[in-house]
Amino acid sequence: MKFFTRPKIYLVGKQVMSDADARRFLEEEGTTWMTDTAIDGEKLPELAGRMCYMSFGDKQGRKSNKDYLGHILEVGHGSVLEHTVFNFIFTGVSRSLTHELIRHRAGFGYSQLSQRYVDERDAGFVIPPAVQGDAELENAVRGFCESTSKLYAELTDKLADKYTSPRQLVDFALRDEMLVAKDEGYAFKPGHGEAKPPAGTRSIAEWATFVESDKEANKYLRKVTLTARRKTAREAARCVLPNATETKIFVTANARALRHFIELRGDIHAEAEIRALACDVCRLVIKEAPNLFGDYEVVKLPDGSERTRTKHRKV
Ligand SMILES: Cc1cc2nc3c(=O)[nH]c(=O)nc-3n(C[C@H](O)[C@H](O)[C@H](O)COP(=O)(O)OP(=O)(O)OC[C@H]3O[C@@H](n4cnc5c(N)ncnc54)[C@H](O)[C@@H]3O)c2cc1C
Structure with a gap:
């Protein structure tokens, strides 16, 4: 069983600027613009800000991107x-962390690992920072995770078995509208997968009896309802998975929203796991776009954990 102690961050995408189109815009406006950053994510907000006042050419004023964005932060x-915009994948984070993360609405987009589609019997778990290093507490948490994982697997298997009774198979086919009302009974719609659906029109009870006795019909229904049955089993079985369950989340955030996140979740009052994530994200974006995030610092605290700090809060 896998246990995680620190989030992993993958910066999978970042802003790209079309220099050609920016040049075309400036030419068509009969002006010029000089900037000294090579980072597209820093160039774009400068271009956007300058466009508001058409402060290009001899009206350019502040010469460096750092000065320009520094002024934006100041005012x-x-x-x-x-x-x-930045695109991240975070892994090794708990469901409790992502529950807090997704409260950040403005300027954020999310896609998270589905606990309904993905079997969680091999899921890992996150050991909270406060528990890490305390052998007794860590053992207790690990033991709990192992037993809950077993219970999850047992529940999933038992539910999945339950859903293979002839009546349940017919109910799944009805629910997913493979089996539809026709004449005085119900018939299969054609075209579900490669296998041919059973022919005939029957009542629901007759279909259940038929599926019990007819091997081919039973096989067909097991096949076409497999995804739905598994999903139904998992969505119920996940009730026993704790907040500590590891998850993966794809996060897209613009620089303003990211700053707000870094401030709120890097603050000393934030929960320890998400604070560690905010500090790691902060370090990463300072490197990626120093003129946008260079006013932040990550500060070590007496307990060894960290926090973020800036003088420009919520710009
Ligand atoms: C230390 C800490 C403790 C917390 N404890 C709890 C708790 O006990 N219970 C709980 O439910 N939550 C709690 N939260 C979550 C918190 O209430 C926010 O939901 C979360 O921090 C996201 O902040 P936000 O709404 O500012 O962010 P976003 O949703 O990203 O919004 C960013 C900004 O946009 C503006 N904005 C966004 N939506 C609206 C709107 N609809 N109307 C007007 N302005 C808007 C606001 O200025 C907002 O600050 C806690 C957060 C922290 C950091």
Whole structure:
């Protein structure tokens, strides 16, 4: 069984600017623009901000991107930071972390591992920072995770078995509208997978009896209802999975929203696991776009954990 102690961050996408189109815009407006950053995610908010006042050419004023974005942060003109977007995958995080993360609505997009589609019998678990290093507590948490994982597997298997009774198979076919009302009874719609559906029109009770005795019909129904049956088993069995269950989440956030996240979740009052994530994200984006995030610092605390700090809060 896998246990996680620190989130993993993958920066899978970042902002790309079309220099050609920016040049075309400037040419068609009869002006020029000089910037000194090579980072597209920093260029774009500068271009957006300058376009508001058409401060190009001899009206350019501040010469460096750092000065320009520094001024944006100073005056709180944060909306221009929304033009820069980052795409992350976070793994090794708990369901309790993602429950807090997805409360960040503005400027964020999420896609999370489905506990209904994906079998969680091999799921890992996150050991909370406060428990890490305490052998007795860690053993207790690990033991609990192992037993709950067993219970999940047992529940999933038992439910999946339950759903293979002839009546349940017929009910799944009805629910997914493979079996539909026709004349005085019900008949299979054609075209579900490669196998041919059983022919005939019968009442629901007659279909159940037929599926019990006819091997081919039984095989067909088991096949075409497999995904739905598994999903139904998993969605019920996941009730025993704890907050500590590891999950994976794809997160897209613009720079302004990310700053807000780093401030709220990197704060000393934030929960320890998400605070560690916010600190790691903060370090990463400082490297990726120092002119957008360089006002942050990640500070070590007496207990060895970290927090973030900035003088420009909520721009
Ligand atoms: C230390 C800590 C403890 C917390 N404890 C709890 C708790 O006990 N219970 C709980 O439910 N939550 C709790 N939260 C979550 C918190 O209430 C927020 O839901 C979360 O931090 C997201 O913040 P946000 O709404 O500012 O972010 P976003 O949703 O990303 O919004 C960003 C900003 O956009 C603006 N905005 C967004 N939506 C609206 C809107 N509909 N109307 C007006 N303005 C809007 C606001 O200015 C907001 O700050 C806690 C958060 C922290 C950091």
